[in-house]
Amino acid sequence: MRKICILTIIFLFAAAELFAGAKVISYQGQLSNPDGTPATDAVYPFEFLLYDQSSAGSILWAESTDLETNNGLFSHNIGSVNDLSTSLFSDNELVYLEVKVDGNSILPRVLLSAAPYAFSAGNLDVRQNGLPSISTQENGVFTIFDTLGEAYIKMQNLPADSAVMLPDSAINADEILDEPGINYSVDINLVTLTTGEMTDLTDFTMTIPDNGYILLYGKCYLLLSGTTGANSAVVQIDETEGGSTAFPYYQIAGLSGYVNSGTNYFPIMVTRVYYKQKGTYTFRLEGKANHSLPAQAQSWDHILTGIYIPTAYSEVQAIVADPTGFSDSEQLNDAQNRGTVYKVDLRELEIKDKLIELLDQ
Known part of the structure; x- marks a missing residue:
């Protein structure tokens, strides 16, 4: 043998x-x-x-x-x-x-x-126990039925959004990790700027589902007129209503002199990024005139865009007047003597929040 x-x-x-x-x-x-x-x-x-x-x-x-x-x-x-x-x-x-x-x-x-x-999955039917039943089909469709025999979850051999079908409201926005979001505000009114506090041009309130970054873009036109002398204005993104300019997040447009007192148009584009904890925040596009009458400064076609981004993949640099809370900051020398400022990485705030979450678990 x-x-x-x-x-x-x-x-x-x-x-x-x-x-x-x-x-x-x-x-x-x-x-x-x-x-x-x-x-x-x-x-x-x-x-x-x-x-x-x-x-x-x-x-x-x-x-x-x-x-x-x-x-x-x-x-x-x-x-x-x-x-x-x-x-x-x-x-x-x-x-x-x-x-x-x-x-x-x-x-x-x-x-x-x-x-x-x-092998038994194809015949699995436990509806009598109040649980869903499951079936498979030759074309690769896998269906879970509810206790009434209606299709509840379906995975099928189809592309893109049709690949998996879930019940309505099965997932809400707060349950989706790393879900970016957007706010978009438009105001086409003509706004006259003053030399006092900042004037709101457009704003929005944004609620973010978790800690993360808010990237903001602002756009408008400045209309400068009324004088052949100096005339300029400043536009920025900020959280605080009124107030003064926030270096280096504002943009100035204008000239030291004009050939006539007619209207001159200057396009403005500003941007700013914040790190925020889960919650609701208001942001505004705002502007201020730099010269008194007869110089006149106006703005129009205001657009403010806010994008929530849950995490950072590299440096997120910011300029702050107070570096408290940042372990690594770099003091910058401002050639125009606009005050002492510091360059920081906003990721420090993200890392600290994540550590706190881990310690609380």
Whole structure:
């Protein structure tokens, strides 16, 4: 009698064949001699038996077939000769495979893992217990039904937004991590600027679902007229109503003299970034005249855009008058003597908030 053993066993679950209706387990191995060399290539009689115990026990299922080896290697789809019943796996908590080659049992038996138990998924129906049921279809559609038999969640072989269908309101904005958002405000009114406090040009209130960055862009036109002398104005983005200029986030437009007192147009574009904790904030595009009458400064076509970004991937530099709370700040020398300012990285605030969240867990 030939003495052989299985040197290598590989189990592969043929999921594609399962969806097509064939319930098989792909089994591959290598026959070897006692000294470890591959068994002589030939056609060998194989038996595949499923038991309910690791030794002794009852035979649950069996099939026999002849397999040809190549350098000792062989493969077989278990269930291709005798059908594997879905109940075999659903009714038995543990199922063990024993292989016989030329009448010799290859021991120990092998415990089949979770893969074969997926056979029962196609017939899973537990609506009587108040749980959803599941079905699979040949075209790759996987559907979970609610207790009324209506499709609840559907995964289907379609592109883009149609790939997965969820119930209405299954996810709300606050539950989505790393979800950016946008606010956009437009005011086309002509606004006359004064030399006192900043005048609001347009604003919006923005609620962010978690800590993160708010990137702001502002745009408008300045209309300067009324004098041949100096005339200019300043525009910026800020949180505080009124107040003065915030270096270096403002933009100045104008000239020291004009050929006549007619209207001159100057386009303005400003930007600013904040780091904010979860909550509600108001931002404004605002402007101020730099010269008194007869010089006149007006603005129009105001647009303010705010984009919430939940995290940073590199430096987020900012200029602040007070570096308190930042461990690493760089004092800057302002050539125009507009005050002492410091350059900081707003990511420090993000990191501190994340550490606090971890400590609170």
